Amino acid sequence: MRRTKRVRQLLWRWRSNPLRRHDDVIEAWFILVVWTVIALGGTVIGVMAGHAADESFRQLRHERHSVRAVLVESTTRTVPTAEGTTYDRVRAKVRWTASDGSAHTGRALVGSGHRAGSQVVVWLNDAGQPTTEPPTASKAALEAGALGAGAAVAFAGLTFAAGRVAQWRLDQRRYDRWGREWDQLGAQGDARPHDP
Numbered sequence: 001m002r003r004t005k006r007v008r009q010l011l012w013r014w015r016s017n018p019l020r021r022h023d024d025v026i027e028a029w030f031i032l033v034v035w036t037v038i039a040l041g042g043t044v045i046g047v048m049a050g051h052a053a054d055e056s057f058r059q060l061r062h063e064r065h066s067v068r069a070v071l072v073e074s075t076t077r078t079v080p081t082a083e084g085t086t087y088d089r090v091r092a093k094v095r096w097t098a099s100d101g102s103a104h105t106g107r108a109l110v111g112s113g114h115r116a117g118s119q120v121v122v123w124l125n126d127a128g129q130p131t132t133e134p135p136t137a138s139k140a141a142l143e144a145g146a147l148g149a150g151a152a153v154a155f156a157g158l159t160f161a162a163g164r165v166a167q168w169r170l171d172q173r174r175y176d177r178w179g180r181e182w183d184q185l186g187a188q189g190d191a192r193p194h195d196p
Contacts, residue, residue, distance in 0.1 A: 003167075006179040008139070011157045015041050023170060023173070025168065026170065027136060027170055030163070030166065030167070031163070031167075031171070034159060034160070034162075035161035037159050038155075038156045038159050038160060041155055041156075041159065042152040042153075042155050042156040042159075043145030043152065045151050045152055045155040046148040046149060046151055047148060048148075048151075049147055049148045049150075049151035049152070050144045050145055050147060050148025050149075050151075051144075051148075052144065053140075053147040053148065054140060054141065054144035057134065057135050057140035057143065057144060058140070060134040060135070061134045061135075061137070063125055063126050063134075063152060064123050064124065064125055064126075064131060064133070064134045065123070065124055066110055066121050066122065066123050066124075066133075067097075067098075067121070067122060067123075067124055068096065068119055068120075069094040069095060069096035069108070069119070069120050069121070069122045070094065070095050070096070070117060070118070070119060070120070071092060071093075071094055071110065071115070071116050071117060071118045071120055072092075072093040072095050072105065072116060072179055073092055073093050074092075074114065074115045074116045075090050075110060075111070075112045075113060075114050076090070076112060076113070088111060088112050089109045089110065089111060089112065090110065090112045091107050091108065091109055091110075092107065092108070092110050093105060093107055094105070094106065094107070094108050094120060094130070095112065096122060096124075098128060101129070101153055104128065106129065106130045107130065108120075108122040108130035108131075109122075109130075109132060110122065113134045130148070131180075136156075
């Protein structure tokens with residue numbers, strides 16, 4: 001019984017009713033369109049954004065490769081910050097041998113607390129320059145999912161905000177019409193003949 005009453009309250013604009021105005025019908029259709037766009041559009045945008053991010057991460061994993069390198073300088077052990085976070089990777093000078101046998105040096109992110117001459121793993125891009133490690137497949141999937149969900153929420157928020165602005169404009173139009181009707185009723189009341 002209570003559920004039926006709630007459903008009837010939600011669908012009042014769709015029922016035939018002598019008090020229902022044309023603006024109520026427009027508003028009912030408009031609300032339906034906005035929520036449909038939020039549901040379908042948000043899903044499509046979220047899936048597309050997640051797929052694009054996953055493809056980007058896959059490309060990074062394809063372009064970057066790891067090599068063994070030797071530390072040219074010692075890395076100091078990092079100290080926890082005031083917030084309790086420890087950064088265990090530092091940028092240090094390293095030397096590595098490319099696949100063609102040529103020796104290279106550069107600065108790369110390595111673990112802290114190692115002495116000069118230690119073996120470390122560094123990541124290189126297609127140009128042979130040191131870069132950061134690409135995300136693993138599982139981490140990339142999580143990040144792509146989060147980016148997709150964020151894009152869907154952002155799209156839904158923008159659509160909802162646009163819908164609220166349009167609904168506010170419709171309400172303003174109703175208030176203006178009611179004001180004009182009240183003014184007309186007031187003018188009709190003043191047009192009555194007055195007793196001498």
